[in-house]
Amino acid sequence: MARIAGVDIPNDKRLEIALTYIFGIGPARSKAILDGTALNPDMHARELTDDDVIKIRDFIDKHYIVEGDLRREVRQNIGRLIEINCYRGQRHRRNLPVHGQRTRTNARQKRGARKTVAGKRRAGKK
Secondary structure: EEEOOEEEEOOOOEEHHHHHHHOOOHHHHHHHHHHHHHOOOOOHHOOOOOOHHHHHHHHHHHOOOOOOHHHHHHHHHHHHHHOOOHHHHHHHHOOOOOOOOOOOOHHHHHHOOOOOOOOOOOOOOO
16 A cells, blocks of 8 residues: 555555545545646556655645645634634534534534434424
8 A cells, every 4th residue: 555645545446536535635636646747547556656656745745735734724724713703613613504504404414413302392283
């Protein structure tokens, strides 16, 4: 397994897909990286030579923020929003959706499992 940006790239995947296992690299960036390093996107990760891995590693380090640095930056941005007490920061603090989604129903992913509340039944049903 090739190790790029602290992540083991899966050998059995095509290179274009394998690079997306790195946090901060999606399909579009993966294609851009392979274009910039002149590598074949249909090649499997197990076929990479050490020189190819070094080429990819250098290109990513030079052009993109990925993995730990990106996670830290995102966490700091959210912390800043919470600290300045803006609307988005309040939504993060209360663990509610930030981007205007409805919360009367749904929003289960963000709010977690349902919590049963006593006496909260519709008046029309018996």
